[in-house]
Amino acid sequence: MRVALFSEVYWPMVSGVGVTLRRLTEALTARGHEVRVYSANYALPGGMTDRPEVHRSPSIPLFLYPDVQWAFPRLNEIVDDVARFRPDVVHVATEFALGLAGVKAARRLGLPVVASAHTNYDQYAGRYGMDWVLGQGWRYLRWFYGQAGQVLCPSHFYEAHLHGRGVMHTGIWTRGVDTTAFNPRFRSGDYRAALGVGADDLLVTYVGRLAREKNLDLLLEAWHALGPRRGNAQLALVGRGPLAETIQRRAIPGVHVVG
16 A cells, blocks of 8 residues: 655654654555655754655744644645655645645545544643634634545544544544563663662653643642652653743752653
């Protein structure tokens, strides 16, 4: 199978969506399928070349979220590239400029479309004080998802959320865990010692973006409320994001921003 994948976020941008799509691409390729990824333009790590499957569109940092690039796809160029790739299906993984480009390219070339939903926009809007956009936003999202034959959801919980918003043609795409990468054999005494964690002490780890939509305030409030009951337990926040410096400045006992 040949899959054309459209997403604003992809390697080297590190996010839940970006990592999921990179893992999808690698898993499909390992099984003999071919994937072409249409994404935004991100600065590459020093000395590295881009991944061979990627087509980049010009982009600028998103004003609300500078780590994410907002793409300005050149539609005719993308349509020509998709036509040369000859995909069996177009997968749109984000709902904005590149997702729209994927929908338009599929329409021009007569290709089926599948969408995947990754972001709880209601939660994002609440965290960023933008609830006022939800009415118009969901009118657009219902239209966008309506262009796809099916909308894939990461969980039954999120599928029910979409049903409540009027998006009914859904399916479940579970994530799973790569047990070769996440394995007890990687337990590191040196890492634990660097965080002040003894061999028998509890180390609690959060892995994800350090941003408002992750509701880290609740986690940190709960950690503070435990007080002396924590003993020598430590909390490691693994990830990057706009809240990293704010959390570091709070200097909460037992909390480490690892990066």
